[in-house]
Amino acid sequence: MNQKLTFITGALFGMLSVGLGAFGAHALKNLLTQHGRTETYELAVKYQFYHGITLLVLGLLMEKFHNNLMAWSSLSMTLGILFFSGSLYLFALTNQKMFAMITPIGGLFLLAGWAIMLLAIVKN
Numbered sequence: 001m002n003q004k005l006t007f008i009t010g011a012l013f014g015m016l017s018v019g020l021g022a023f024g025a026h027a028l029k030n031l032l033t034q035h036g037r038t039e040t041y042e043l044a045v046k047y048q049f050y051h052g053i054t055l056l057v058l059g060l061l062m063e064k065f066h067n068n069l070m071a072w073s074s075l076s077m078t079l080g081i082l083f084f085s086g087s088l089y090l091f092a093l094t095n096q097k098m099f100a101m102i103t104p105i106g107g108l109f110l111l112a113g114w115a116i117m118l119l120a121i122v123k124n
Contacts, residue, residue, distance in 0.1 A: 001071050001074040001075045001078065002062075002071065003059050003062040003063070004059075005074075006055055006056075006058055006059040006062065006071075006074040007055075007056060007059040009052075009055050009074070009078055010052050010053065010054070010055030010056035010058070010059060011052070011056065012052075013048055013049075013051065013052030013055065013081055014049060014052040014053060014056070016048065016052075017045050017048040017049035017052060018049075020044075020045055020048070020089070021042075021045040021049075024038075024041045024042070024045065024092075028041070028093070031093065032092055032093075035092065035093075035095040037091065037092035037093075037095065038092075040088050040091055040092040041088070041089065041092035041093075043088060044084075044085040044086075044088035044089050044092065045085070047081070047084055047085050047088075047110075048081050048085040051077050051080065051081050051110060051113075052081070054077060054113075055074060055077055055078065058070055058073055058074045058077065058117065059074075061117070061120075061121075062074075064124075065120050065121065065124050067120055067123065067124070069116050069117075069119055069120035069123065070116075070117065070120050072116050073113045073114075073116040073117040073120060074113070075113075076109050076110075076112045076113035076116055077109070077110060077113035077114075079106070079109040080106045080107070080108075080109030080110030080111075080112075080113055081106070081110075082106070083102055083103070083105045083106030083109055084103055084105075084106025084107055084109070084110060085106070086102075086106070087099045087100065087101075087102035087103045087105075087106060088100075088103055091103070
Protein backbone atom coordinates (compact mmCIF):
# COMPACT_ATOMS: atom_id res chain seq x y z
CA MET A 1 0.00 0.00 0.00
CA ASN A 2 1.32 3.45 -0.78
CA GLN A 3 1.39 6.36 1.63
CA LYS A 4 -1.84 8.00 0.48
CA LEU A 5 -3.81 4.75 0.59
CA THR A 6 -2.39 4.03 4.04
CA PHE A 7 -3.57 7.43 5.30
CA ILE A 8 -7.00 6.98 3.73
CA THR A 9 -7.37 3.48 5.18
CA GLY A 10 -6.26 4.59 8.65
CA ALA A 11 -8.65 7.55 8.65
CA LEU A 12 -11.49 5.38 7.36
CA PHE A 13 -10.95 2.71 10.02
CA GLY A 14 -10.77 5.42 12.70
CA MET A 15 -14.00 7.02 11.52
CA LEU A 16 -15.77 3.68 11.26
CA SER A 17 -14.63 2.61 14.72
CA VAL A 18 -16.23 5.70 16.26
CA GLY A 19 -19.44 5.09 14.32
CA LEU A 20 -19.54 1.36 15.01
CA GLY A 21 -18.75 1.94 18.67
CA ALA A 22 -21.63 4.38 19.04
CA PHE A 23 -23.94 2.13 17.02
CA GLY A 24 -23.05 -0.82 19.22
CA ALA A 25 -23.56 1.12 22.43
CA HIS A 26 -27.00 2.32 21.40
CA ALA A 27 -28.78 0.65 18.47
CA LEU A 28 -27.24 -2.79 18.97
CA LYS A 29 -27.12 -2.79 22.76
CA ASN A 30 -30.08 -5.16 23.24
CA LEU A 31 -28.86 -7.63 20.61
CA LEU A 32 -25.31 -7.67 21.95
CA THR A 33 -26.58 -8.11 25.52
CA GLN A 34 -28.92 -10.90 24.41
CA HIS A 35 -26.00 -12.72 22.77
CA GLY A 36 -23.70 -11.97 25.70
CA ARG A 37 -21.25 -10.43 23.22
CA THR A 38 -20.97 -6.80 24.31
CA GLU A 39 -17.31 -7.27 25.31
CA THR A 40 -16.57 -9.04 22.02
CA TYR A 41 -18.01 -6.13 20.04
CA GLU A 42 -16.10 -3.60 22.17
CA LEU A 43 -12.85 -5.54 21.60
CA ALA A 44 -13.44 -5.39 17.83
CA VAL A 45 -13.97 -1.63 17.99
CA LYS A 46 -10.90 -1.15 20.20
CA TYR A 47 -8.55 -3.13 17.97
CA GLN A 48 -9.91 -1.44 14.86
CA PHE A 49 -9.38 1.99 16.41
CA TYR A 50 -5.86 1.29 17.70
CA HIS A 51 -4.71 -0.18 14.41
CA GLY A 52 -6.40 2.57 12.42
CA ILE A 53 -4.20 5.02 14.33
CA THR A 54 -1.25 2.73 13.69
CA LEU A 55 -1.93 2.96 9.95
CA LEU A 56 -1.75 6.75 10.21
CA VAL A 57 1.60 6.42 11.97
CA LEU A 58 2.78 3.99 9.28
CA GLY A 59 1.86 6.57 6.67
CA LEU A 60 4.11 9.06 8.42
CA LEU A 61 6.91 6.50 8.76
CA MET A 62 6.82 5.91 5.01
CA GLU A 63 8.34 9.40 4.64
CA LYS A 64 11.35 8.46 6.76
CA PHE A 65 11.88 4.83 5.85
CA HIS A 66 12.13 4.52 2.10
CA ASN A 67 11.63 0.82 1.61
CA ASN A 68 8.73 -1.42 0.68
CA LEU A 69 8.53 -2.94 4.14
CA MET A 70 6.34 -0.15 5.50
CA ALA A 71 3.93 -0.72 2.60
CA TRP A 72 3.81 -4.44 3.43
CA SER A 73 3.28 -3.61 7.10
CA SER A 74 0.38 -1.36 6.12
CA LEU A 75 -1.20 -4.08 4.01
CA SER A 76 -0.78 -6.66 6.77
CA MET A 77 -2.35 -4.32 9.35
CA THR A 78 -5.27 -3.63 7.02
CA LEU A 79 -5.90 -7.33 6.48
CA GLY A 80 -5.52 -7.87 10.21
CA ILE A 81 -8.20 -5.30 11.00
CA LEU A 82 -10.56 -6.78 8.43
CA PHE A 83 -10.13 -10.35 9.63
CA PHE A 84 -9.74 -9.69 13.37
CA SER A 85 -12.31 -6.98 13.99
CA GLY A 86 -14.54 -8.07 11.13
CA SER A 87 -14.86 -11.60 12.43
CA LEU A 88 -15.52 -10.36 15.96
CA TYR A 89 -18.26 -8.03 14.71
CA LEU A 90 -19.89 -10.92 12.87
CA PHE A 91 -19.53 -13.21 15.88
CA ALA A 92 -21.02 -10.61 18.23
CA LEU A 93 -23.95 -9.87 15.93
CA THR A 94 -24.80 -13.44 14.87
CA ASN A 95 -23.50 -15.45 17.84
CA GLN A 96 -22.18 -17.97 15.29
CA LYS A 97 -18.90 -19.43 16.56
CA MET A 98 -17.65 -20.12 13.03
CA PHE A 99 -16.84 -16.41 12.74
CA ALA A 100 -14.68 -16.58 15.88
CA MET A 101 -12.53 -19.18 14.13
CA ILE A 102 -11.37 -16.48 11.68
CA THR A 103 -10.21 -14.10 14.43
CA PRO A 104 -6.78 -15.71 14.98
CA ILE A 105 -5.98 -15.24 11.28
CA GLY A 106 -6.54 -11.53 11.77
CA GLY A 107 -4.37 -11.61 14.86
CA LEU A 108 -1.56 -13.18 12.85
CA PHE A 109 -1.85 -10.45 10.21
CA LEU A 110 -1.68 -7.79 12.95
CA LEU A 111 1.36 -9.43 14.51
CA ALA A 112 3.01 -9.68 11.11
CA GLY A 113 2.30 -6.01 10.46
CA TRP A 114 4.05 -5.03 13.68
CA ALA A 115 6.96 -7.40 12.96
CA ILE A 116 7.39 -6.02 9.44
CA MET A 117 7.34 -2.47 10.79
CA LEU A 118 10.03 -3.42 13.30
CA LEU A 119 12.11 -5.00 10.56
CA ALA A 120 11.79 -1.86 8.42
CA ILE A 121 13.02 0.28 11.31
CA VAL A 122 15.92 -2.03 12.16
CA LYS A 123 17.03 -2.32 8.52
CA ASN A 124 17.17 1.46 8.04
